[in-house]
Amino acid sequence: MIDPQTDAITPAKTNSINRVVEIKNLRKSFGGQEVLKDLSLQLFNGENLVVLGKSGSGKSVLIKCIVGLLNPEGGTINVFGENVGTLNPDDLSELRKKIGFLFQSGALYDSMTVKQNLEFPLRRIRKVLTKAERDEKIKEVLENVGLADAINKMPSQLSGGMRKRISLARTIVVDPLIMLYDEPTTGLDPVTSDEISLLINKIQKKYKTASIIITHDIECARQTANRIIMLQDGEVYLEGNLERFEKSKDPLIKSFFK
């Protein structure tokens, strides 16, 4: 187990049991455009890994490969020791139950109310829960994202930031072991952003979740990161703790950490 408070974790200190996600030499391209080339990274048990990178650098593509929504052309992805690329549909579906995925666009189901949106994964992933337990859980996560009174609204009645938070609630409602957050604070005001960053830390502490947090919001990165990775040209450009990034003289890094 790694203490979330420690800084960068050097691979030498860890063994393979600690790696919940291990990506080796990942390659993915779309119609001749190489988005990820030879990308390798690990996610350790219980850590918050922040992924930075310019728009279009393939951050969303990276986490979609992790849950098997996109099929990479090369390389291997191991999640809890299972190779995502070779799993049959049933096993992949089992593996996905342990992974929470927050979509950049929110991806709320338009035809369902907020409550039904949250019930959808609960019914399918936590099948043993009774109706009362489900309702309790839904109430709890909605309070966590500060939107308890939106429970009966339709997604079309919500503002952009509210949709994002409901979407976050839908992701965390099933208590996943790994969380993949695609820009959790984008489009939110500073106060709500802070609350979301705190919530991310709270989830990490409470459920010992390992998370990948994609963000452009340096404040969010400062608050949540145990380790940071910068993607550039489909590869890991720089990896380290917050301090290393803050002190970097590299112009690209500096433009992020102004």
Next chain:
Amino acid sequence: MKKNFAPVTRLVPDLHKAKEISMKLSEKTLAGTAEASNFLTDFADVLLFITRTVKETFSRNFEFREFLLQCFQIGNKTLPLISVTGIIMGLVLTIQSRPSLAKFGADAMLPGMVAVSLIREMGPVITALICAGKIGSGMGAELGSMKVTEQIEAMEVSSTNPMRFLVVTRVLAATLMIPILILYADALGIIGSWIGANIKGDVTFTLFFSQAFSHIDFIDFVPAFIKSIFFGAVIGLVGCYKGYNAGRGTESVGIAANSAVVLASLLVLIVDVIAVQITDLL
């Protein structure tokens, strides 16, 4: 049940292979004629989609709630439209055929003739075309926008098979509901015809009704009903296929809805031609 479908299941990898081959083939032989190669790969895609739908239909975990919801929505969305069309169909048909029948002094044939043409042809085809416009485009737009806004992917990561949840339920709902809607339109058509007959003349409904049904045989009814089932399946499949395979931008939603209507209407007419040929042989 599952065993019976093993051949279909086994067919899927073969179809993948067939698609690859057809893609290679079209690259080599039809180089430059993008349309022809598109047609070949599209065709393989459609076959794949249909086999996947059939396969998922017979797998465990049928999404019954969603199926019922879709059945309700199909009825709910189209009922007013189909009621109006049904009555108008019967009314117009009666008013227009009356003079020609009267010329031969065959006024008494009117109810029977209208009923036969309604049940055999007008009812199924016109209702199916309206459903292609309303339900086919609705499914294309709904699934298309779900695709574009990543909702289908969100279902996948929630351990839900979107083919099973979205496509199978909708195709089955259309296959069940459209024949029922067609029967309903036929019935309203006969009522409309009675109204038409009463504009110039005076027939009681019971008399009109018994006259109409004395002309209807098994051969009028059963092929039309079987044809209706195919209309339903075609409309559901085309709507879902176009929506499920929408592209990435928002404009793809419009394209999906539009091409779903066009293709579904066309296929309804083609199925009709085939059905008429087959019935003719009987």
